[in-house]
Amino acid sequence: xxxxxxxxxxxxxxxxxxxxxxxxxxxxxxxxxxxxxxxxxxxxxxxxxxxxxxxxxxxxxxxxxxxxxxxxxxxxxxxxxxxxxxxxxxxxxxxxxxxxxxxxxxxxxxxxxxxxxxxxxxxxxxxxxxxxxxxx
Amino acid sequence: xxxxxxxxxxxxxxxxxxxxxxxxxxxxxxxxxxxxxxxxxxxxxxxxxxxxxxxxxxxxxxxxxxxxxxxxxxxxxxxxxxxxxxxxxxxxxxxxxxxxxxxxxxxxxxxxxxxxxxxxxxxxxxxxxxxxxxxxxxxxxxxxx
Numbered sequence: 001x002x003x004x005x006x007x008x009x010x011x012x013x014x015x016x017x018x019x020x021x022x023x024x025x026x027x028x029x030x031x032x033x034x035x036x037x038x039x040x041x042x043x044x045x046x047x048x049x050x051x052x053x054x055x056x057x058x059x060x061x062x063x064x065x066x067x068x069x070x071x072x073x074x075x076x077x078x079x080x081x082x083x084x085x086x087x088x089x090x091x092x093x094x095x096x097x098x099x100x101x102x103x104x105x106x107x108x109x110x111x112x113x114x115x116x117x118x119x120x121x122x123x124x125x126x127x128x129x130x131x132x133x134x135x136x
Numbered sequence: 137x138x139x140x141x142x143x144x145x146x147x148x149x150x151x152x153x154x155x156x157x158x159x160x161x162x163x164x165x166x167x168x169x170x171x172x173x174x175x176x177x178x179x180x181x182x183x184x185x186x187x188x189x190x191x192x193x194x195x196x197x198x199x200x201x202x203x204x205x206x207x208x209x210x211x212x213x214x215x216x217x218x219x220x221x222x223x224x225x226x227x228x229x230x231x232x233x234x235x236x237x238x239x240x241x242x243x244x245x246x247x248x249x250x251x252x253x254x255x256x257x258x259x260x261x262x263x264x265x266x267x268x269x270x271x272x273x274x275x276x277x278x279x280x281x
Binding site: 025122 | 143146147209280
């Protein structure tokens with residue numbers, strides 16, 4: 001019973017959002033570290049579309065398309081939604097495409113997103129706790 | 137703790153690279169008028185070459201959809217700038233040549249100062265990213281409290 005509560009669709013969805021957000025933060029940190037590297041291309045990670053898709057049919061895992069049923073499927077718990085995009089434009093003469101202002105804005109935006117999601121998870125736990133204790 | 141380590145490691149690599157850049161700029165500025173070094177001849181300007189650090193592309197990381205190019209930055213080499221030296225006519229200087237010219241280092245102090253500001257700002261940006269990752273990690277620790 002308690003297991004099914006803790007592995008319900010809302011928890012798994014929030015977990016995925018948290019996971020995607022922390023991965024995105026890592027990419028942004030890598031972009032900032034490479035702000036002076038000639039030829040470096042800025043990376044980003046978008047997962048909101050896939051998150052919406054996962055919200056529509058919760059509990060269903062995303063499958064890789066394959067031409068043979070015996071092909072390997074990624075079934076590890078670390079499986080990620082979303083995909084990495086490369087900004088292939090040239091911002092400066094040295095071929096680097098990192099826009100530091102955008103990266104810093106994305107950094108704080110993504111941090112706030114992470115905090116919002118973690119607050120949602122905490123609220124879910126608080127709901128469970130008040131149900132268990134039987135008082136509001 | 138892999139997720140935390142790798143993120144902080146990326147920021148730390150940026151901090152290290154920018155600090156090294158700062159050290160080399162400081163050395164260039166300190167030696168802006170050094171006409172005699174241990175190797176003989178005047179000091180020559182040093183340049184830091186940085187490159188994106190590559191992840192080892194093993195099967196596991198490919199399977200987990202890790203992109204090779206996002207594990208921070210590293211210093212490739214410190215190169216000597218071989219552009220021509222600055223010649224100043226000072227016949228009384230001990231390092232003057234037969235015609236009375238002294239070769240001064242090819243260090244442009246104004247360019248070094250702007251480079252220094254750039255390195256300092258990049259260092260701050262990396263530090264901001266590091267603090268942000270740290271705050272996120274402490275939020276993760278607080279989950280369910």
